[in-house]
Amino acid sequence: MNDTSQPKQYTLRGHLISGLIVAGALLSAATVLYTVTTYPRTDDAEVVANIIGMAPLVAGPVVELPVHDNDFVKKGSLLYKIDDRPYLYALQDALSAQERLEGEIQNESRRIAAQVSTVDVASASRQSAVANETRADDEIQVSEAAIAQANAALTQAQADADYAVGNLHRIEPLLAKEFVTPDDVHRARSLAEAKTAAVEQARSNLSLSKAKLLAATAQKQQAIAQLTQAEAQVKESSQAVLVLAPLLAQRESRAAAVRLARYNYEQCSVVAPFDARVTNLTISEGEYAKIGQQMFTLIDTRTWWVLANFRETQIAHLKVGTPADIYLMADLHSRLKGTVESVGFGVTPDPDVVGKLSQGLPDVQRTLNWVRLASRYPVRIRITDPPPGGLRVGEVAIVGMRSKS
Numbered sequence: 485m486n487d488t489s490q491p492k493q494y495t496l497r498g499h500l501i502s503g504l505i506v507a508g509a510l511l512s513a514a515t516v517l518y519t520v521t522t523y524p525r526t527d528d529a530e531v532v533a534n535i536i537g538m539a540p541l542v543a544g545p546v547v548e549l550p551v552h553d554n555d556f557v558k559k560g561s562l563l564y565k566i567d568d569r570p571y572l573y574a575l576q577d578a579l580s581a582q583e584r585l586e587g588e589i590q591n592e593s594r595r596i597a598a599q600v601s602t603v604d605v606a607s608a609s610r611q612s613a614v615a616n617e618t619r620a621d622d623e624i625q626v627s628e629a630a631i632a633q634a635n636a637a638l639t640q641a642q643a644d645a646d647y648a649v650g651n652l653h654r655i656e657p658l659l660a661k662e663f664v665t666p667d668d669v670h671r672a673r674s675l676a677e678a679k680t681a682a683v684e685q686a687r688s689n690l691s692l693s694k695a696k697l698l699a700a701t702a703q704k705q706q707a708i709a710q711l712t713q714a715e716a717q718v719k720e721s722s723q724a725v726l727v728l729a730p731l732l733a734q735r736e737s738r739a740a741a742v743r744l745a746r747y748n749y750e751q752c753s754v755v756a757p758f759d760a761r762v763t764n765l766t767i768s769e770g771e772y773a774k775i776g777q778q779m780f781t782l783i784d785t786r787t788w789w790v791l792a793n794f795r796e797t798q799i800a801h802l803k804v805g806t807p808a809d810i811y812l813m814a815d816l817h818s819r820l821k822g823t824v825e826s827v828g829f830g831v832t833p834d835p836d837v838v839g840k841l842s843q844g845l846p847d848v849q850r851t852l853n854w855v856r857l858a859s860r861y862p863v864r865i866r867i868t869d870p871p872p873g874g875l876r877v878g879e880v881a882i883v884g885m886r887s888k889s
Contacts, residue, residue: 524884527883528793534784539775540779552765562753566751566752568752578742582741585738626696637686641685761782783877795859796859
C-alpha cells in the first residue's frame, strides 16, 4: 500500500511544480510584452545634429584659413577671410560718390537760394512799380482838379479885370469936369492894373497845373513801363529757379550703394555663428573662392538628437516629453538621457505597396506581398546630457523608452 501511494505523491508534486513553472513563464511573458509595448525600444537609431554649409557670399582668393578639418571652433572665431581690398575700394568709391552728391545738393541749394532772392527782388520791383502807378494816378487826379480850379480862378480874375478897366475908362473923362477927384482916378487905375496882374497870375497857375498834369501822365506811363518790365523779370526769374528733386532722388540710391558695398566688405571675414565642429573642408589658403560654392560644413555642437525609427504599432505610446535611455554603439556601457521632442507624421509610401506616385493615372502594382511589415516613423529624441567631448553625426544608437517617474 505504501508503494502505491508514493508514486501518486511524486506525480502530484510534479504537476504542481510544472504548473508553477508555466504560470511563471506566462507571467514573465506578459510582463515582457507589457514592457515592450508600453516602453518600446529600437536599435534603428542614429545621432544627428544641425549642420550648415559654409559658402562665401563674395568671391576672391582666400588669404586666411585658420581652421582645419574636424577642428572645434568657438562662437566668434575666424573661419576664413577673403581678400577684401577690392571690396574696400568699392566701399570707398561708394562713400565718395555719396559725399559728392551731398556737395552737389549744397551747391544747388545755394544757387536756388540766390535765384529765389532774384525773384524776391523782381517781386519788390513790381510792387514798387504798382505803387508808382497808383501815385501817378493820384497826381493826375490832383492836377486835373488844380486845372479846373485854375480855370475858375482865371475866369473870375478876367471878369474882375474887365470890370476894373471899364470902371477906369468911365471915370477918367469925369476928371476934367471935376466930377471925380484925381485920387479916385488913381485908385481906379491901380485896381485895374492889379486885376490885370491877377489875370496873368491865374493864367500862370493854369499853365503850371497843366504842366503838372503832363508830368503826372508821363510818370504814370513810366510806372506802367516799369510794371511791365518787373512782371517780365518775375516770370523769367521764377522759370529760372532750379529744383532739388532730381538730386534728392539720388540720395537713397547712393545710400543703398554704400550699404551694399559695406555688406560685401564685411562678408570677406566670416566668423563662427555658434560653437561648432568643422568637417568636410575642401579648400585651402590661396585658392579662389566662388560665391555659393560650399567650402566646408559646420556641425552645431550645442544640441544633439537621436533620430530613432519606431514601428507604427509603437507610436501610440510615444508622447512629447517621454524620457528615454540612449546607448551608443561606440560605448554601450555609458547611458545618455534624452526626451522625446517630436514624433514623425509621414514617411515615403512603399512603391511596392501603393505603386508609384506620378502624374496621370495611378500606377498600381499587380502583385501583392503576403508578408506586410509595419511602417517605421522617425522619432526625434533630444539628448539632455551630451558628453563633454561631443558626439559624432551618424553614430548608431540603441534607444529605450522609460517611465517619467
